[in-house]
Amino acid sequence: MMAKKYFYLITIQYLGYRFHGWQKQPDVKTLHLMVDRTLNFILECKPFKSLSSGRTDAMVSAESAAIELFLSEPIEDENAFLELFNYNLPQDIRALSIKEVDKKFNIINHSKLKEYNYLFTFGEKCHPFCAPIMTTILDNLDIDLMIQGAKLFQGEHYFKSYCYKPSNNGVYNREIMLSEIIENTIYTANYFPEKSYIFRVKGKGFMRNQIRLMMGTLIDLGKGKLSLLDIENSLKNDSNIKMDYIAPASGLILRKIDFI
Numbered sequence: 001m002m003a004k005k006y007f008y009l010i011t012i013q014y015l016g017y018r019f020h021g022w023q024k025q026p027d028v029k030t031l032h033l034m035v036d037r038t039l040n041f042i043l044e045c046k047p048f049k050s051l052s053s054g055r056t057d058a059m060v061s062a063e064s065a066a067i068e069l070f071l072s073e074p075i076e077d078e079n080a081f082l083e084l085f086n087y088n089l090p091q092d093i094r095a096l097s098i099k100e101v102d103k104k105f106n107i108i109n110h111s112k113l114k115e116y117n118y119l120f121t122f123g124e125k126c127h128p129f130c131a132p133i134m135t136t137i138l139d140n141l142d143i144d145l146m147i148q149g150a151k152l153f154q155g156e157h158y159f160k161s162y163c164y165k166p167s168n169n170g171v172y173n174r175e176i177m178l179s180e181i182i183e184n185t186i187y188t189a190n191y192f193p194e195k196s197y198i199f200r201v202k203g204k205g206f207m208r209n210q211i212r213l214m215m216g217t218l219i220d221l222g223k224g225k226l227s228l229l230d231i232e233n234s235l236k237n238d239s240n241i242k243m244d245y246i247a248p249a250s251g252l253i254l255r256k257i258d259f260i
Helices: 031-042 078-088 143-152 210-223 228-234
Strands: 006-014 048-052 061-071 093-101 112-122 135-137 155-158 173-183 197-203 252-259
Touching: 031 048, 031 078, 031 093, 061 093, 078 093, 112 210, 143 173, 143 210, 143 228, 197 210, 210 228, 210 252
Parallel strands: 061 252, 112 135
Antiparallel strands: 006 061, 006 093, 048 061, 112 197, 112 252, 155 173, 173 197
């Protein structure tokens, strides 16, 4: 008889600035490594497994990411578990919630909608404390043109130009449900510049470095290095245009994940 398994969905948030991304790697500090070390400690070395809903790159942050925890024994008091988890996690990682799910739930294959925010400003040298979550472009940018450019990504398009090291057999027809640049009113601090902006993107799935390549393209548009027509052409079926400016990672934030 197979032993019963227990499944829990945990939402977490983290500042990614000092980590080498989510995925465990030899000899470097990653988010998954720190989460599993903490789980191993509070579970007192009882067997467990954790899986993430997706991997974030080095220095990328998250306001609401998700992991699935697999256990051979139930958690008796979820609130107490969450409190103990947070007490032992590093200060730049925080667990927000925990709930039991059934065995049919699969955090990797379950349909989900992700929203990313890319926080940026331009035209001035900012306070160093901005660096962990905001990208500063020292050149002036045509923000109105960038707002127009962001809208071009919305809808169903061929995004091979926005995939890092694309292969010949990848699936590049993707739907972006929301793509816009707005003035930032979400993230605030007394050392922030007077004005900053957010590139908001929503979709069911993104390729490696896709959003940072989209943001890099919009920055080049704002600098006058690209035109709106260049972006339109890059999104046409079978486009071989290569967009190669990957915007810095530290401005990218996983805003939330909705399981649908």
